[in-house]
Amino acid sequence: MTAGAALGLDLSKGLAYVANEFSGLVVVDISDPTNPIQVGQAYTDIAHGVHVAGGFSYLAAGDQGLLVVQLPPVDLSIRSIAPIQVLEGQALVKNKPTAVKVIIKKTGSGVARDVSVRLSDGSNSYTRFYVAEAQNIYDEPPYALIQDNREYPLDFSTAEAEKFIYFFSDNLAPASATLNLSAKVDYSGAIDETDEANNDLNAPSQAIHDTHWPADGWFPNLFLYYFRVDWLPIGGYHPISRFDDFYQASNSFFSAIYPVSPGRFKPDKSTLYVRSTFLNRGLDGKLDEIELIWFLWPLVPELKLAHPTTDGFVAVVPEGWFAQYGSGKLAGKRGAAYPGLPIVVAEVVVSSHPNGPITVLHEVGHQFGLRVETEEYDDAGSDDPGWGNYADIGMWVDLKLPILPLDPGGVIGDLERGIWCFMGKYQDPAEYWIDADDYSGLLTNSAASTALNSPEQGGAPAQAILAMGTLKEGGEITLDDWFTLPQAELSALAPGPYAFEYYDGQGHQLFVKSFDISTRTGYISLSEAPFAYTIPYIDGTARIAITHNGTPIAQKPVSRWDPTITLLAPNGGEQITASTTIRWSAEDGDGDKLTFAILVSADDGSTWETLASRLDQTQFTWEVAGFPPGNRYRVKVVGTDGFNTARDSSDGAFTIYWNVYLPHLVK
Helix, strand or coil: CCCCCCCEEEEECCEEEEECECCCEEEEECCCCCCCEEEEEECCCCECEEEEECCEEEEECHHHCEEEEECCCCEEEEEEEEEECCECCCCEECCCCCEEEEEEEEECCCCECCCCEEEECCCCEECCCEECCHHHECCCCCCCECCCCCCCCCCECCCCCEEEEEEECHHHCCCCCEECCEEEECCCCCCCCCCCCCCEEECCCEEEECECCCCCCCCCCEEEEEEEECCCCCCCCCCHHHHHHHHHHHHHHHHHHCCCCHHHEEEEEEEEEEECCHHHCCCCCCECHHHHHHHHCCHHHHHHHHCCCCCEEEEEECCCHHHHHECHHHCCCCEEECCCCCEEEEECCCCCCCCCCCHHHHHHHHHCCCCHHHCCCCCCCCCCCCCCCECCCEEECCCCEEECECCCCCCCHHHCECEEECCCCCCCCCEEECCHHHHHHHHHHCECCCCCCCHHHCCCCCEEEEEEEEEECCCCEEECCCEEEECCCCCCCCCCCEEEEEECCCCCEEEEEEECCCCEECCEECCEEEEEEEEECCCCCCEEEEEECCEEEEEEECCCCCCEEEEEECCCCCEECCEEEEEEEEECCCCCCCEEEEEEECCCCCCCEEEEEEECCCEEEEECCCCCCEEEEEEEEEEECCCCEEEEECCCCEEECCCCCCCCCCC
């Protein structure tokens, strides 16, 4: 390793100081004994022995006597402490996984090996961290950090002046109203520094936000419900496993990137509710923008009746669906969202990156206030026109995946990658995250509001209203059947020139809720825009007027009489093999026309799916093929007179089973 004879040796903090005869003093980094590296040398006529203490080496140098050599100076300090849940510099969400980035600064020409750093949050201390260097990040997806400082220590060479590290722990997820962090570098005292008094830093106290989906809703959790559209059965071209994989990948990415804690993100999927666009396609076998929206609109009451607390519904279509069935502006898209509807359409995408499948996140982003204009038309900072913005610097905490997008200033160096904001255009293979504008927008739109109390506070009413209608291009609104829904979540309505105005029988105004709707959605102009909003139910309401800038343009009268429904069959105990007739009786006190929907449960009424809707008769033939065998089935009939809604369910469970035909053996 060294030339000449090693006549003396002293060890100090990962370095070997060698009295190397005619080569003088040689300093060798032995932090890795299998790969010693010479890091310094002081020439003397001869060197017989060496001792290191207090930042100096004392060298026995023959005729030159005792030489005192000052070691290269080293000083360590902490430049910043930054908690990260999604993006650096953004507000924190209660109980969301959190990493902490600490930037360590070294001054002086000396080296520092195996630098210790301790992070504290007032209750716990953390000494295990990950050094953010290219050699400690996988060079293929998911580009996550590899080893903590036990295997990959924090080292500074002579020329290195600054490095950043990340701390991870479940305990770092903030559970209180504030987060207070401090850090100390070289807490073990293993490094001789020129200034030992600047090793500590206290970060400013940071407020913690509690998000609520929607901000003025009654239920704080973010509920998403996935179902399949135009999906062939198992064994067809689109196996259900693709749907399941996409569901898992989308939810993992969604939970990481949206300002919501794992405990408040509640996705679910249907195995029974499957729909087809076949009857809505035009003569060319495709759907344009209007045909797709008229396919989605009737699904809203079906889904809301079965899942009233859900915030948004995701219609998942197979890979290549938009290319095969989309026409006009839909051709070549990967998803669609319409203002006024709580349903989005998302095409399955398969990516080699965990932060690649963006179609659900993108379309649901529109539902939660990210305007359509943030999409592919926003090219600021991108080298590829049409892709949109680059993401900002952040971290996928659960995967220990640093988000280090292209940086025109070159600050990040060899760690940066091309990562785009998920509200831009989808391209594969590519990585996606979020930019600061969109994240702060989602956080603002989900900040807990005191306008309406949550059920835990006793403020949720017994029911809400599903208001449905259509805005015409000329400003006229026509209304469809409305429903009252038990314990339903409210829609996130953007304020605007329209309003729902509630009045009692004497004409006194009880409540006003403004909203905005348009026949234009980003790049698409529609001749008519259906809407379906869940709005508060106010006792004593006799009519609800819809106004535009204060001028009434439509109204929904509220009858004093509720309809009554009695389910007759199946009502419990039946055994059904092929088909059955669902029968019920119904009356309305003032003779209003009633329309019905039928729901089915396979788990004794714990969960429901809509079987049929918009029925005007009091019976329905149910073909049970395709429903799994089971003995916990029930049905529910829901009827509305246009506003007031009645329900009745099976009194007991019934059984669905399949006929099994045994082979007939002939001698």
